[in-house]
Amino acid sequence: MTSSSLWQPLALGRLELPHRLALAPMTRNRAHSDGTPGELAAEYYRQRASLGLLITEGTQPSEDGQGYFCTPGIYTPEHVDGWRKVADAVHDDGGYLFIQLMHVGRISHPDNTPHRRQPVAPSAISAEQDIFTPTGKQQTPVPRELASEEIQGVVSEFRHAAASAIAAGADGVEIHAANGYLLHQFLAPNANRRTDSYGGSVENRARFVIEVARAVADEIGADRTGIRISPAFPLGGLDEGDTEAVRAQYRYLVGELAPLHLAYLHVHHLGDDELLRSFRDVWPTAVLVVRYGRERDGIAADIDAGLADVEPLGRFALANPDVVERLQQGAPFNEVDPATLYTGGATGYTDYPALTHA
Template structure:
């Protein structure tokens, strides 16, 4: 039986186990989107997790939504991420940079160009967002033209090339959590009448074309994608109504032989198994709120190949060792998940030897 401690090959490298670090926004980048000075330390401390999927990283000015998130499309961004990649590799880990275009989940005050957010349709997310002047409602976005949709696909491919140039082992396309790719999938956020809206295949087209463009730019073995079927985040309301779309999308992505499909899973295990069969390749699973005694259960049951952990990995730089030995875990400092510019709540979590 496969367990957590069975090695697995991903992107041409052998990982020592089936654990991964899930992507987590930390909001500690420099004003120009370059990773902060402690980013290399933060990721390197967690290199023993094997596969590290970074915080959401915008592929363009339009892609930024939150304050102090990093980018990967300028020379300065590449130089900053190269320090991170080198540090992770020195620690024996592999780094996938998550490409996150937030779409309508943005505010002009938080972006370099201070323009109106863009989205599939001019429908607001109906949420508030933190800015330098406090919480503000996100505005109604501007609907992308068909030509702009295609340019956005090209932006993803360009960012993927820059990530590899920075030394990353691959990229993960963020198609989940109510951000741009997810906005194209859901009917309550996508009311387009061109080839990117309407029928199920049309609403999935943007995700498919982004994945194809990225895989053609850097290779399918370096390309992953994250989906969150039914997750009601950022104004998305799909429930079970999009189940057939996700089955279709997983099959289309599977044809590309991508490195992995990463599923944020809140639905039934039967539906997850449908997605797994349709994709046919490596499946990374993030099950929110997974208790410690259930870590490894999905790999053991054959529902997933890798299990991605979030706040546990944030708070425990040596999480794999702690889980394998049964050692106690550090508690996450939740008030500092998205705040702070120094080490507190970021790089000051002790490893077992220092605890």
């Protein structure tokens, strides 16, 4: 039996959520080559509408923002039309949709993008990561450092993508400032060696993230804007320093974001509960927390501990479109098939059985 705290309703931005679960963002590589969501995307998200708040897979705000092949975009009219079908399907089944805006920065390869250009990043430092491309696994190349005058252009790309998401019928967006991608790269000293106002100090490294958040909130409303961070996560070759360095960087960042009154702060949490508590103490709206390796009986632990308002589900929701009902009934879970996570098509995407068909 899951904790009763999961089943309490919650006001989040403009939304009235029926419970404290949500769908965590997960890349699935099912979009068309031009970045338009594939035909099955509407069904995939509709199946999971009972989770209430659905945060989509990472969605690029521009051609430069794409890192992996067959990931969706939200910057052309075709993208808007594709996402409108997804939003309509989710709304028809009673859910809400936030589109995650993900600019990957240096975690890319020219073979995966429509323009086949060199990736961009805060500094010309390779992530030295293997990445899948249409011709097989390759290493991420050395990126091109964004010129100071280009950075406001990237901020504008996020602003345009947010407006496009709302035009598509989404209920809001999540800014992806986590997991080794562009905004996170600006926060990490080993990826950001800039000597201008976007590098060096804690304040300078946070500047770009704050500017993106302000621009998006100004464009679509703070109450339709969430943001995701992942303090100390070493993904994408990032190293943010020792515990005290990480705490200094993120306490400053969250302290500067808090007055914006965004709809939520989404923390991909590595385990520094003291840092998480400090976020909770200053953040004025909802806090979402995801932990790696969380088991079924621990899903409500952060809510019960007062550290979170919502606990998004990843692999449990991926393999169980009716995960809410399974938790309520104490029913067993389907297991994820790792071989079909990124292969395209319905297999491992929309064919996981619900309880009535299990």
